[in-house]
Amino acid sequence: MEAVHLSAVASRHFSTPSFSHNRTLYSSSSSVKPNTLCSPWIGSTTPTTSFSTRNLFTNEIWSWVNSKSVTVRRDMRGVVRAEMFGQLTSGLEAAWSKLKGEEVLTKENIVEPMRDIRRALLEADVSLPVVRRFVQAVTDQAVGVGLIRGVRPDQQLVKIVHDELVKLMGGEVCELVFSKSGPTVILLAGLQGVGKTTVCAKLANYLKKQGKSCMLVAGDVYRPAAIDQLSILGKQVDVPVYTAGTDVKPSEIAKQGLADAKKKKIDVVIVDTAGRLQIDKTMMDELKEVKQALNPTEVLLVVDAMTGQEAAALVTTFNLEIGITGAILTKLDGDSRGGAALSVKEVSGKPIKLVGRGERMEDLEPFYPDRMAGRILGMGDVLSFVEKAQEVMQQEDAEELQKKIMSAKFDFNDFLKQTRAVAKMGSVSRVIGMIPGMGKATPAQIREAEKNLKVMEAMIEAMTPEEREKPELLAESPVRRKRVAQGSGKTEQQVSQLVAQLFQMRVRMKNLMGVMQGGSIPTLSNLEEALKTEEKVPPGTARRKKRSESRKQFVESARPAPRGFGSKN
Numbered sequence: 001m002e003a004v005h006l007s008a009v010a011s012r013h014f015s016t017p018s019f020s021h022n023r024t025l026y027s028s029s030s031s032v033k034p035n036t037l038c039s040p041w042i043g044s045t046t047p048t049t050s051f052s053t054r055n056l057f058t059n060e061i062w063s064w065v066n067s068k069s070v071t072v073r074r075d076m077r078g079v080v081r082a083e084m085f086g087q088l089t090s091g092l093e094a095a096w097s098k099l100k101g102e103e104v105l106t107k108e109n110i111v112e113p114m115r116d117i118r119r120a121l122l123e124a125d126v127s128l129p130v131v132r133r134f135v136q137a138v139t140d141q142a143v144g145v146g147l148i149r150g151v152r153p154d155q156q157l158v159k160i161v162h163d164e165l166v167k168l169m170g171g172e173v174c175e176l177v178f179s180k181s182g183p184t185v186i187l188l189a190g191l192q193g194v195g196k197t198t199v200c201a202k203l204a205n206y207l208k209k210q211g212k213s214c215m216l217v218a219g220d221v222y223r224p225a226a227i228d229q230l231s232i233l234g235k236q237v238d239v240p241v242y243t244a245g246t247d248v249k250p251s252e253i254a255k256q257g258l259a260d261a262k263k264k265k266i267d268v269v270i271v272d273t274a275g276r277l278q279i280d281k282t283m284m285d286e287l288k289e290v291k292q293a294l295n296p297t298e299v300l301l302v303v304d305a306m307t308g309q310e311a312a313a314l315v316t317t318f319n320l321e322i323g324i325t326g327a328i329l330t331k332l333d334g335d336s337r338g339g340a341a342l343s344v345k346e347v348s349g350k351p352i353k354l355v356g357r358g359e360r361m362e363d364l365e366p367f368y369p370d371r372m373a374g375r376i377l378g379m380g381d382v383l384s385f386v387e388k389a390q391e392v393m394q395q396e397d398a399e400e401l402q403k404k405i406m407s408a409k410f411d412f413n414d415f416l417k418q419t420r421a422v423a424k425m426g427s428v429s430r431v432i433g434m435i436p437g438m439g440k441a442t443p444a445q446i447r448e449a450e451k452n453l454k455v456m457e458a459m460i461e462a463m464t465p466e467e468r469e470k471p472e473l474l475a476e477s478p479v480r481r482k483r484v485a486q487g488s489g490k491t492e493q494q495v496s497q498l499v500a501q502l503f504q505m506r507v508r509m510k511n512l513m514g515v516m517q518g519g520s521i522p523t524l525s526n527l528e529e530a531l532k533t534e535e536k537v538p539p540g541t542a543r544r545k546k547r548s549e550s551r552k553q554f555v556e557s558a559r560p561a562p563r564g565f566g567s568k569n
């Protein structure tokens with residue numbers, strides 16, 4: 001596939017903010033030098049890309065879902081760099097690249113790629129026996145696969161590795177089990193600081209969304225602050241918390257809590273337990289006692305993804321000692337290597353049921369082995385993105401927006417709505433992580449981007465409803481721009497830049513939407529083509545042409561000098 005640096009294209013054409021810079025969507029080696037990129041968002045007041053990219057993807061995703069197209073994977077596989085497990089992804093890419101120019105996979109030509117795969121997995125902190133088995137399974141299949149017309153050997157290997165990764169992580173999503181009669185009891189165990197207490201509340205929040213009533217039981221009697229923490233979190237997610245202080249035995253608290261839940265006809269009881277710095281006999285005995293008292297439907301061990309293969313070892317030990325039904329992997333958002341996600345099932349035999357991907361109450365999701373494999377191979381997490389997008393954006397909204405984009409009527413109200421939708425989906429970094437090919441953004445760049453979103457919101461809020469609907473009014477009136485600047489406490493130049501940006505975006509988004517009407521993520525060549533046509537003046541009457549020229553002049557005059565990352569100053 002043709003190697004194109006979309007980062008450069010995007011940066012130029014999307015007015016790409018923070019996250020364009022380090023990203024090389026198509027991973028050809030000679031990367032674009034950062035200082036050749038222009039990034040108006042960083043260090044300026046015109047953050048348009050998260051916004052336009054989000055629209056781009058949201059709309060793309062709707063089309064994709066509607067058409068049931070699965071071309072995303074075929075297009076992206078093996079050529080897009082993921083932001084999440086960067087090193088593992090590039091290690092695997094090194095393996096594919098060794099097969100360039102080969103016609104068929106053979107015992108000889110896969111030796112080098114398999115060595116790369118082995119190294120990449122070990123560096124990702126996957127346990128050695130798992131790596132050995134994995135490499136063997138991939139090798140066996142690769143040699144036997146033979147020639148498939150139209151499929152290159154490197155693509156074949158990507159497919160085999162993908163399928164094996166999915167298998168390694170358990171294959172299917174492993175759903176929580178619910179009791180058929182009486183409350184479902186979920187007992188949470190884990191070492192100190194792994195996120196157990198937070199998970200209790202997140203889990204309640206997650207189950208509430210599925211229409212289940214929940215109760216939390218504060219069984220960590222050794223750390224009084226844990227009881228307070230659970231009570232606060234319970235309030236936050238609006239779920240009752242059963243507490244009995246620190247003088248009662250955990251198994252007794254658990255029994256009382258369960259009895260209370262039964263009385264109140266609660267669907268799910270989630271029991272928090274005490275953690276320890278490391279496994280000790282007292283903790284295990286206590287857990288056994290609580291388990292016996294409750295006869296729980298699920299016993300889930302909470303483990304920290306950042307501990308790598310150690311997490312897998314813990315799951316094994318807890319399973320042998322007390323018998324568990326699965327694991328919850330927290331702090332996946334901070335895990336750059338992926339070893340825990342890859343090792344837990346294979347090492348312990350127990351599935352990862354849920355993953356925590358942030359500190360907010362919404363940041364708990366089912367664990368999808370195929371999506372995780374997609375992330376590792378650099379395909380992003382399109383499906384998670386779809387789900388999040390669906391949560392915050394109605395289909396009608398998306399269609400309405402699409403119409404507006406196509407008729408270049410996209411206004412500041414849409415702008416604000418979309419920006420807020422991004423905020424609802426989580427932090428900017430999280431949204432970026434879910435979009436295939438969106439590369440790493442440094443924390444500083446993300447902070448800057450988020451700050452800029454706020455600046456922008458302030459300016460839009462200072463506009464009159466009419467101005468928000470008709471940005472032309474602002475484009476044509478310095479007096480109005482001055483008023484908005486004064487009303488928002490920003491400079492006139494900042495307001496001018498924002499208005500200019502909206503006009504630029506109208507054209508860009510229209511062009512981009514145009515290429516995506518087919519229902520699949522655009523290939524680079526047609527995306528680039530669309531971007532090239534961006535500067536062309538749309539056909540119209542002489543009057544409209546004149547207007548658009550004056551607007552174009554305005555846009556040019558308001559265009560900010562490149563600042564921040566990628567600029568010279």
Ligand SMILES: Nc1nc2c(ncn2[C@@H]2O[C@H](COP(=O)(O)OP(=O)(O)OP(=O)(O)O)[C@@H](O)[C@H]2O)c(=O)[nH]1
Pocket residue numbers: 190191192193194195196197198199220223226274275276330331332333334355356357358359363
């Ligand atoms: N980034 C990130 N932080 C998390 C996640 N889950 C939990 N945390 C944070 O991890 C820290 C510890 O979480 P707690 O819930 O107090 O951990 P705990 O296991 O209950 O700790 P003990 O009560 O001491 O056993 C808190 O600051 C949480 O906000 C996650 O998925 N991602």
